[in-house]
Amino acid sequence: MIRFSRYVLFSLGLVIVAGLGIAWAHEDGGPLKVTVLAKSTDAWDGKPLPTYPAGQPEITILRIVIPAGEKTPLHLHTVINAGVLLRGELVVHTENGLSKRLKAGDSLIELVNKPHWGANDGKVDAEIIVFYAGIQGEKVTKKLDDHADSPDP
Template sequence: MNRSAKYLLSALVLTTIGAYSLAWAHEDGVLKVTTVAKSTKAWDGEPLPAYPTGQPEITILRIVIPAGEKTPLHTHSVINAGVLLSGELVVHAEGGLTKTLKPGDPLIELVNKPHWGQNDGKVDAVILVFYAGVEGQTFTHIVDEHENHDAPAEK
């Protein structure tokens, strides 16, 4: 058997073993994959913008909104999505649009649109958020409600 045939046979064997291992692991309950969110649109139903150009940088933040508190009015300049880990959260956008989140609910955030989150519950709301930006970019901006312009917020 020539060298190319040996490599092909080895790759086929490894692929087959890997496929059986994955199936075996899944059948035993070791591996389970669930799509939590997949969309081309933000939570308001509008299409997501194109990704920015530059060196991609992913940021993951764990955000705690205390019971009875709300976030400032803000915008995001990049695509981001999160999953509410605990508590309850209502997100608000212009025009009275709202979305209520319970633990485990996903949220594909608004981009370049003012919004805020409000925790009317009795426990802290904890959300894990993934931001798809570019290196060095500030991705959240606090909106000055009096002057109606963006001021950079901390990353």
């Protein structure tokens, strides 16, 4: 016959209650408020995202600040990534003329392996948090040649 101490039974009870509380919190009507910011199989240009590469997954989360009146270098991302603009405004551009305007609170599922840049034509710094789903040891962004000849937004 197995005997449990009061401590073990109390601890087990706490684990069960906590587990039920967590499960309850994620159900509709629970105390947590969950808002889906983005969910898609396509990037912002409407094209399907590529499959995930093989290898050890590595998640990178960056906070990027683009000063007012500045733009990012021409670049491409080698992995699937998505971001949320925390403040300011940002316009992302492709070389073939597509663009998407973001304001604070907007989310973006980024382009993969397609050259693009972001421009902050607002009056305050744009701040974005970007989540990259990459492979350990691989770069998530590749800077391309300067795009001085690219049209300003």
